[in-house]
Amino acid sequence: MRGSESVLGKLLFSRWTKVVAFAACLVPILLLARPLWMLATAGYSPDLTANPIEYITHYTGTWTIRFLLITLCITPLRKIFNQPKLTRYRRMLGLFAFFYVCLHFLTWFVLDKFFSFSEMWADIIKRRYITVGMLGFAMLLPLAVTSTAGWVRRLGFAKWQRLHRLIYFAALAGVIHYYWLVKSDVRLPLMYGAMLAVLMAYRFFMWKQMPPKPAPIPAQRAAATTPNTASLPD
Amino acid sequence: MLIRKPADLRFSDVTPKPLYVNRRRFLAGSIALGAFGALGGTARSAKLEDVKKTSYNVGDEKVTPLELITHYNNYYEFGTDKEDPAKNAQNFRTSPWTLKVEGEVAKPLTFDHDSLMKIAPLEERIYRHRCVEAWSIVVPWIGFPLNALLKQVEPTPKAKYVAFETYFDTKQMPLARWGGIGFPYVEGLRLDEAMHPLTLLAVGLYGEALPNQDGAPIRLVVPWKYGFKSAKSLVKIRLVAKQPPTTWNLSAPNEYGFYSNVNPQVDHPRWSQAKERRLGDLFKRNTLMFNGYSEVASLYAGMDLRKNF
Numbered sequence: 191m192r193g194s195e196s197v198l199g200k201l202l203f204s205r206w207t208k209v210v211a212f213a214a215c216l217v218p219i220l221l222l223a224r225p226l227w228m229l230a231t232a233g234y235s236p237d238l239t240a241n242p243i244e245y246i247t248h249y250t251g252t253w254t255i256r257f258l259l260i261t262l263c264i265t266p267l268r269k270i271f272n273q274p275k276l277t278r279y280r281r282m283l284g285l286f287a288f289f290y291v292c293l294h295f296l297t298w299f300v301l302d303k304f305f306s307f308s309e310m311w312a313d314i315i316k317r318r319y320i321t322v323g324m325l326g327f328a329m330l331l332p333l334a335v336t337s338t339a340g341w342v343r344r345l346g347f348a349k350w351q352r353l354h355r356l357i358y359f360a361a362l363a364g365v366i367h368y369y370w371l372v373k374s375d376v377r378l379p380l381m382y383g384a385m386l387a388v389l390m391a392y393r394f395f396m397w398k399q400m401p402p403k404p405a406p407i408p409a410q411r412a413a414a415t416t417p418n419t420a421s422l423p424d
Numbered sequence: 425m426l427i428r429k430p431a432d433l434r435f436s437d438v439t440p441k442p443l444y445v446n447r448r449r450f451l452a453g454s455i456a457l458g459a460f461g462a463l464g465g466t467a468r469s470a471k472l473e474d475v476k477k478t479s480y481n482v483g484d485e486k487v488t489p490l491e492l493i494t495h496y497n498n499y500y501e502f503g504t505d506k507e508d509p510a511k512n513a514q515n516f517r518t519s520p521w522t523l524k525v526e527g528e529v530a531k532p533l534t535f536d537h538d539s540l541m542k543i544a545p546l547e548e549r550i551y552r553h554r555c556v557e558a559w560s561i562v563v564p565w566i567g568f569p570l571n572a573l574l575k576q577v578e579p580t581p582k583a584k585y586v587a588f589e590t591y592f593d594t595k596q597m598p599l600a601r602w603g604g605i606g607f608p609y610v611e612g613l614r615l616d617e618a619m620h621p622l623t624l625l626a627v628g629l630y631g632e633a634l635p636n637q638d639g640a641p642i643r644l645v646v647p648w649k650y651g652f653k654s655a656k657s658l659v660k661i662r663l664v665a666k667q668p669p670t671t672w673n674l675s676a677p678n679e680y681g682f683y684s685n686v687n688p689q690v691d692h693p694r695w696s697q698a699k700e701r702r703l704g705d706l707f708k709r710n711t712l713m714f715n716g717y718s719e720v721a722s723l724y725a726g727m728d729l730r731k732n733f
Contacts, residue, residue: 233704234489239506240496240703241559304707317694370694373557374604374675375504 202275211279215286218253219293222246243301250294255368255382257287258361262389269396281337284357288334291327319370326363329356358393361386472546472628475566480549480622482716485702487550488561490630492703497637498555499656500603501592508599509637516596518641518657525573527662528583533576540642541627543576544568548631549624554686554715556650558708560700565645566628571619579615579663586618587611587668588644589660605675611655612668612682613646616723622647625658648717650684681733685724686715690733 201207225237239245261283268276303309313320333354335341342350365386369379499509502516521537535543546566554560574586592608594600600607617623624645627634634640639656646653652672662668672680679693688698688711699708714720724732 234491236495236507240492241506241701243701243706244559301706302708313696316691319694374500375602376604377602 198271199273199275202273202278208278208282212282215257215283218249218290222249243297247294247297247302250290250297251364251368252378254287254291254294255361255364257283257290258357258364259382259385259389261287261357262361262386266389266392285334285337288330291330295327319367322363322370323367326360326367329360329363333357333360358390471632472541472566474546475628475631476545476547478547478549480551482550482552482562485552485562486704487564488703493561493563493629494635494637496559496561496703498557498651499637499639500605501597501600501607501609502637503599504603510635512599513636516636516640516657518636521641521659523642523658523661525577525661525663527587527664528580529663530578530580531576533573537641543625544572546627551622551624551645551647552712552715552717553645553647553651553654554700554711556652556680556684556692556697558695558697558700558711559703560711560715561703563629563645564631565624565626566631567624567626567642567645569621570623570625570644571621573625573661574619574663577663582665583663584615585664585667586613586615587660587662587664588613588655588658589662590655591657591659605671607671608659609655609671610669611644611653612670613653614667614723615663617646617720620720620723622717622720648686648714648720650680650686652680653684683724683729683732685720685729685733686711687713687729687733689713690730 222238225235225242228235229238229242234240235242261280264276264280264283268274299305299310303313314324315321333356336345336350336353345353365379365383368382369376372379495510496506497509498506499513502509502512519537521540523535523540524532525534526532546568548564548566550562550564552560553563570586588611590609590611592600597607613623624647625642626639626645627642629635629638634643639654642658643656644654644658653670667682670680670682672684673682686697691697697711700711701708
């Protein structure tokens with residue numbers, strides 16, 4: 191089956207599929223709307239537990255890790271199923287990870303720290319789970335900024351690709367952040383850690399199997415990789 | 425421009441009090457009518473009779489709504505999520521029950537389910553309850569001082585500590601295996617802490633018997649210590665000569681000490697203890713030394729509370 195010409199390939203290339211995928215990525219945040227309304231009007235919503243701030247902080251944090259892992263699934267899936275069009279979704283998924291981490295950070299900074307930079311800074315340097323969490327957040331910032339096609343051109347493809355490998359470390363930081371946070375039941379952080387390990391192992395073995403490349407010729411490379419989002423590398 | 429101080433803003437401010445206090449009673453009434461039977465809310469047992477009102481109160485701080493007290497629990501035998509115990513402890517059997525009081529005592533005693541309520545006259549005490557995870561509640565407990573029971577068993581001069589053991593069985597508590605801590609859950613107090621008039625054995629809250637998720641049928645309440653010291657569903661109280669092992673201390677000795685007094689100046693290694701969120705509030709409030717129970721300070725005179733955390 192030639193991926194790009196198959197029905198699946200056509201479906202993946204449809205603009206509407208991307209619209210649907212975009213809407214699907216918003217579902218986690220939309221699911222909060224009704225409980226939040228109930229919280230605001232009735233004072234309590236069972237869905238948000240008795241501690242809604244903490245619940246929302248954990249909820250947005252969990253979805254950040256999930257979106258990072260989903261983003262990291264794209265390249266393996268693309269290669270395994272020979273569906274190059276999948277790459278069209280990678281930027282959007284990565285930006286949704288960034289969207290959820292922003293909500294995660296803001297919930298903590300506004301509702302937990304109440305805009306206190308000094309308290310925030312004290313926590314960042316004192317608490318290792320916050321240190322590593324902020325590190326992960328900081329790594330995602332440049333990736334979000336340089337996610338546009340314009341930035342790929344400006345940086346040049348090789349540099350851009352190297353920069354965007356930061357997502358590996360951001361995801362690792364997210365998992366460690368979660369692992370260090372929980373008190374004793376480490377099942378969920380270990381599960382996300384295992385998923386990340388599988389995704390990274392795949393990349394490692396693919397990299398190992400790559401035949402040694404001859405020294406790249408700049409002109410050839412430029413021609414071979416047109417800087418549009420459909421052909422961005424991992 | 426109207427700017428309210430953060431501490432003034434509470435969810436409870438925008439909710440008529442009868443609505444949030446009586447929601448559970450409304451639901452309980454509905455269950456009685458058969459209307460909401462399928463919802464499986466926490467069915468409450470009969471009202472506890474002859475409960476003496478006391479002056480133990482927390483000033484103008486609001487009592488936490490029953491709904492929040494019963495749906496945000498750390499009871500790892502029934503799951504590690506805060507909402508788990510409310511769901512998973514519903515069919516927990518608290519009758520028949522046996523509570524043994526033994527060890528370095530002249531008169532060991534054993535109580536069954538019905539005699540638990542008659543160990544000493546019941547009283548209502550409104551206490552702050554501060555979790556080590558930096559959230560807190562205000563609970564109208566019903567129970568009796570632990571010292572009333574300890575006096576009945578007559579501790580021998582060898583007794584220096586009190587060890588508490590809670591109920592555990594893998595059949596009724598299959599989720600305990602994922603808890604990441606050892607079971608049965610054990611706790612301990614120094615004898616003078618156990619004898620302190622504030623230390624309570626609770627058998628009820630909000631006028632009725634304890635809901636299962638809050639430690640039915642009988643639990644310890646030590647209001648000046650972090651919540652995990654207040655062991656639930658007690659089956660054994662043992663007076664001993666040496667400091668007994670305690671579950672969270674065994675699990676992470678650098679994070680949870682034997683004393684675990686509420687202390688805003690001594691942080692948990694992973695988070696600050698300076699502030700807490702009262703369930704129902706939006707923003708955090710300052711945590712008080714000994715959770716506001718300064719009368720216990722003399723128990724720790726001359727002790728380094730940083731070392732003995």
